[in-house]
Amino acid sequence: MNLIISGPQGSGKGTQGDLLEEKFGVFHLESGQLMREAIKKETDFGRQIADYVNQGIIVPDELTNQLIEQSLVDENISKGIIFDGFPRRLSQGQWLDEQLVKKNSQIDKLILLILSTEETIRRLSARRICPKCGRNFNLITVPPKNDELCDDCGLKLITRDDETSEAITKRLEEYHTETDPMIEYYRKQGKVIEINGEQPVEKVFSDILEALASQGVPLRS
Ligand SMILES: [Zn+2]
Numbered sequence: 343m344n345l346i347i348s349g350p351q352g353s354g355k356g357t358q359g360d361l362l363e364e365k366f367g368v369f370h371l372e373s374g375q376l377m378r379e380a381i382k383k384e385t386d387f388g389r390q391i392a393d394y395v396n397q398g399i400i401v402p403d404e405l406t407n408q409l410i411e412q413s414l415v416d417e418n419i420s421k422g423i424i425f426d427g428f429p430r431r432l433s434q435g436q437w438l439d440e441q442l443v444k445k446n447s448q449i450d451k452l453i454l455l456i457l458s459t460e461e462t463i464r465r466l467s468a469r470r471i472c473p474k475c476g477r478n479f480n481l482i483t484v485p486p487k488n489d490e491l492c493d494d495c496g497l498k499l500i501t502r503d504d505e506t507s508e509a510i511t512k513r514l515e516e517y518h519t520e521t522d523p524m525i526e527y528y529r530k531q532g533k534v535i536e537i538n539g540e541q542p543v544e545k546v547f548s549d550i551l552e553a554l555a556s557q558g559v560p561l562r563s
Pocket of ligand 1: 472473474475476477492493494495496497
């Protein structure tokens with residue numbers, strides 16, 4: 343079973359991916375985390391990615407796909423993969439489908455977490471980041487264990503300076519421009535499951551499980 347979990351920033355994709363990983367032993371492929379790891383390793387490849395990320399430019403498909411490809415190994419595919427943060431646009435979805443077909447596999451469903459613009463802004467304003475390791479938290483959806491301190495480093499978390507509501511609104515528009523065509527591509531294949539992402543984490547998760555079960559998606563616990 344391979345799933346894409348999609349939705350605007352702040353929709354709690356990562357949290358739901360973690361819960362699915364925990365419950366079913368699937369491989370949670372978090373593209374943001376893979377990028378941070380690649381950057382940390384300071385290889386040529388990591389440096390290329392860092393150049394784009396640091397300039398706030400979208401990392402081109404050639405690099406992103408290369409990164410994802412490293413995780414498309416038999417071991418992960420046999421467990422099932424939850425794609426989180428990838429694909430973000432149509433070209434990436436098409437590329438991913440081609441790769442999976444080569445491995446006699448496919449995307450079973452795309453879970454779309456629906457969040458209103460107002461709620462997205464509210465949640466993104468609660469985002470915090472660790473100034474040392476770059477780990478992301480959200481005071482509403484992914485709070486740190488200790489009051490505004492990084493779980494890994496113990497440092498005081500900071501607000502990114504691009505988290506103003508104007509900047510958030512602009513990023514949200516960019517997200518829709520970029521991602522909606524990819525969602526439509528999977529919708530035409532009858533694979534999109536829409537979930538109300540404004541509910542509490544546990545309710546979102548149980549809705550996902552219910553929807554997958556009712557659509558006959560095989561999940562092993
Ligand atoms: Zn940290």
